[in-house]
Amino acid sequence: MAGCAASGPGNLPMLPQQQGAQGLIPPDYVCPGSLPGEPDQALLAEIRTFLEENGMLGRLPGGVAADIPLVLNGPVKAYLIAFAKSDNFRASLARAKQYLPMIRQVFRRQGLPQDLVYLPLIESGFNPKARSPKEAVGMWQFVAATARRYGLKVNEKVDERCDPEKSTRAAARYLEDLYRQFGCWYLAAAGYNAGEKRVEGVVSRYGTRDFWTMAQSRWLPQETCNYVPQLIAATLIAKSPKKYGLPPSDL
Numbered sequence: 001m002a003g004c005a006a007s008g009p010g011n012l013p014m015l016p017q018q019q020g021a022q023g024l025i026p027p028d029y030v031c032p033g034s035l036p037g038e039p040d041q042a043l044l045a046e047i048r049t050f051l052e053e054n055g056m057l058g059r060l061p062g063g064v065a066a067d068i069p070l071v072l073n074g075p076v077k078a079y080l081i082a083f084a085k086s087d088n089f090r091a092s093l094a095r096a097k098q099y100l101p102m103i104r105q106v107f108r109r110q111g112l113p114q115d116l117v118y119l120p121l122i123e124s125g126f127n128p129k130a131r132s133p134k135e136a137v138g139m140w141q142f143v144a145a146t147a148r149r150y151g152l153k154v155n156e157k158v159d160e161r162c163d164p165e166k167s168t169r170a171a172a173r174y175l176e177d178l179y180r181q182f183g184c185w186y187l188a189a190a191g192y193n194a195g196e197k198r199v200e201g202v203v204s205r206y207g208t209r210d211f212w213t214m215a216q217s218r219w220l221p222q223e224t225c226n227y228v229p230q231l232i233a234a235t236l237i238a239k240s241p242k243k244y245g246l247p248p249s250d251l
Contacts, residue, residue: 068115068185070232075215079226079233084244092125093238093249099126099139103168110172113185119171119192121234122227128164137161140171150174186211186228194224 083089096118103117123141124130136143138161144154150170152160160166178188181196182203190211191199202219203209215225242248 068113068189068232068235070115070236073212073229075226075229076232076236079230080236080244083233083237084246088125089121089234089237090246092121093241093246095126096121096238097249099164099168102165106165106168106172110176112172112175115235115239116175116185118235118238119189119231121238122230128162128167138167139164140167142167142170146174182209184209184211189228189231190214190220190224193227194221198224 099120100117103120104114107114107117120126120139124139126139128139129137130139130141131137132141134143137147137159140161142150142152142161144161147154147161147167147170150173152163152166152170154161175188175192178191178196179185182188182191182199187199187203187209199220202214206214206217206219208214211228214220215228218225237244237246238249
């Protein structure tokens with residue numbers, strides 16, 4: 001696994017334990033195998049129109065399997081508010097400008113959704129030297145075993161987890177493998193945080209590929225349940241910071 005998020009953008013707020021996946025999830029956004037029930041179709045159309053009009057639906061080049069679904073629900077809204085008020089998050093956005101052009105290029109070559117370039121906002125605050133309490137290192141917060149699996153040198157003399165470009169290439173390959181395994185960017189992100197074996201175990205045991213069901217039922221670690229809403233909120237703010245009270249940027 002990539003390891004737990006470091007305290008790069010500050011200690012990311014944790015949602016209350018009792019708060020599950022609230023809100024309405026458009027059925028065309030959920031992962032394969034989920035059962036969203038009987039949603040209000042008029043409200044679904046309203047949500048989708050809002051997302052489209054505000055540029056919240058990603059646009060991908062040809063050949064990309066799927067984009068990250070940017071939904072609005074209770075946990076996502078909570079992190080939108082928390083991040084918009086966080087000075088550390090603002091500092092992370094400012095630091096991102098140095099690395100985003102390179103990351104976009106790497107992800108474009110790998111055929112990954114461009115929205116994934118914002119993942120370091122919640123992993124490390126775009127700090128290449130970040131280190132978590134669980135010894136995950138670098139902008140992409142690799143633990144040593146996963147770093148070596150994806151070709152990074154980690155020894156007493158060299159730690160390529162701290163190399164922005166090399167670690168980005170490794171992260172791109174890892175994310176691609178996770179998407180191939182799960183067929184869903186929510187579960188790929190969950191696997192990046194908790195480890196693919198942990199997520200696959202939940203899929204096998206409970207017979208669902210719906211991240212929100214997993215989160216609401218607390219079948220995944222609380223940090224992982226928070227991780228996907230954090231990623232969605234961070235992406236929404238990075239794409240349109242002015243809408244959330246932050247200084248305009250060209251991220």
